[in-house]
Amino acid sequence: MESVRYVEVARAESERGELVLRERRDEGAPSVLELRANGVFVMDTLETSTEQALATAALELVEEPRAVVVAGLGLGFTMHEVLRDSRVERCTVVEIEEELVAWMRSGTIPHGPALLADERVTVVVADIAVALAEARPASYDLLLLDVDNGPGYLVHEENAALYRAPFLTSARRALRPGGVLVVWSANPAPELEDAVREVFGDAEARPYDVLLQDRDEQYWLYLGRLAAAD
Template sequence: MDGHEQVEVARAESERGELVLRERRDPHGPTSLELRANGVFVMDTLETSTERALATAALALVEHPRAVVVGGLGLGFTMHEVLADCRVERCAVVEIEQALVGWMRDGTIPHGPALLADERVQVVVADVAVALAEARPATYDLVLLDVDNGPGYLVHDANAAIYREPFLATVREVLRPGGVLVVWSAAEAPQLEEAMRAAFGAAEAHPHEVRLQDRDERYWLYVARVPESA
């Protein structure tokens, strides 16, 4: 035994399956939280560099990211990094799991209440595809999609539609001229790049080298921009 103890903190069921929050207690290090959906690891509080990298890299691509959409609440670290940017005036976080939003609000996730208390935050409990289809055109400067570990590692099979041209064209419609879509992926995803190019006219893949638990990993940010003159 390595001395680690895992304790289930919260569990919820929805039509998409099971969501579980666990606390991992390490006698030699920090206690951390881990989120799993249907048994699949989503994220934890021990290693948050990828969420932060997504937000930091994306924000650097937009001159005036006044209004931002974050697709996927997770444990709040992408949102946290977005809110750390003083240029951001409004941040809409779209999360399909009501239970996860509840855990952030009621302190089951300890850092949640402080994050959600930021007056710039609006949490929308919905499928991100539905939420953006209902949004007004040319409303946002930046859309960050972090709902899966990329198109090859779906949390829910229905999320496959998020990485295809029809939905990506919907995202383009809600972006202002010069607005940017950034999609995070744990692996290279040429079909996603192709779909983004079809929807936006151009797209780029940005590899990010990260060091995780003594391993060198490469993650990808897929970027598409609405022309300034659009």
Template sequence: MDPEVVEIARAETERGDVVLRRRSSAAGADVLELRVNGVFVMDTLETTSEIELAAQALELVDEPRSVVIGGLGLGFTLQRVLADPRVERAVVVEIEEPLVQWMREGTVPHGPAILADQRVSIVNADIAMAVAEARSTYDLVLLDVDNGPGYLVHEANEAVYEVQFLRRCRELLSPGGVLVVWSGNPAPDLLDAMREVFGSAEEQRHDVLLQDRPEGYYLYLARAT
């Protein structure tokens, strides 16, 4: 391992290993990095698209009182949701309990303050199961559960990007509610599936700098009309 990279937490789950590492940025600042089964998921340096996942949806809905987020990550999507005073309830579905613990106990330093917000509830479950069993409706459904359909960390997540699951997401949305799905790569099949379910959908590219490399991350948006 690079001597400038330090592993600070590791957990073995039935899906594999979840690892939190600390490295130094080019400017010398500490950066936390989340990896699952050896695959880079996200870090605390480039969080633009995770924040925009929430910001774009919040902009489209007049009264986003209730929000469900698929995937806790390092908490930046949730943090942006909670920054909006219109939000009254934020449900986060996260399958990896160790990640929730690291956020709660401060292994991720900004985690305790985010999860202490009284509007937040955490559901430790697979997103497909949680959505299938949900009985509430939501104004926003925000999904960031993998690296996108073209670069899956867990093969089981393929269903999250398919018509049947997207239809269930639409059923959960209140009238005028918005679904946004994050992807690390262009996902034309996902865009087609969302258009089939919602009638129309939009692809947004967000330029990011990932470990000093210019990259593009993608958001896919659709509204329940």
């Protein structure tokens, strides 16, 4: 019988609770890095297709995504996919957990230093709600909200506010004409769609099919788009 072992790589405490980076070692298979918050699985380095799909699908919605915000660093895979697009001139990543950023910079997350070496990247350690409230109006072409797996799967209960009209209004203000907000959700989220419609005047819910470890899964993209300038 194959055995699975877990080795703790790093641990941090913040006002939001405990953040743990650990290595999962399956006998006969490459080791996998796993991120957990307050004991709840967040993501790992084995299955990254959903993060990549979010970035790819979002980038297709904007003709010139020169300035992009990624809300949520995670293990860096959404950011990595954004940076693969040569149209992107500036990628601002907003991450609330300072230690997670430190792990990425120090190489505790092995692929981190190479990703952060890209001169287009700026990492801001802040709550995304605060960062957008302080951002200059019309600064960005694309905003990807990837701090949870949608409003039904919150990493922290406080994140519920990110799917409501006041925060979405800050997001709208930070976007340039023609800019797009994209929110990833693991399940249909009609209340989020209503909130996006209230703020942007229109909303779109797009189902997105993803293959996860030989399982067909369906996720959702919730879009708010500003009209292009005349």
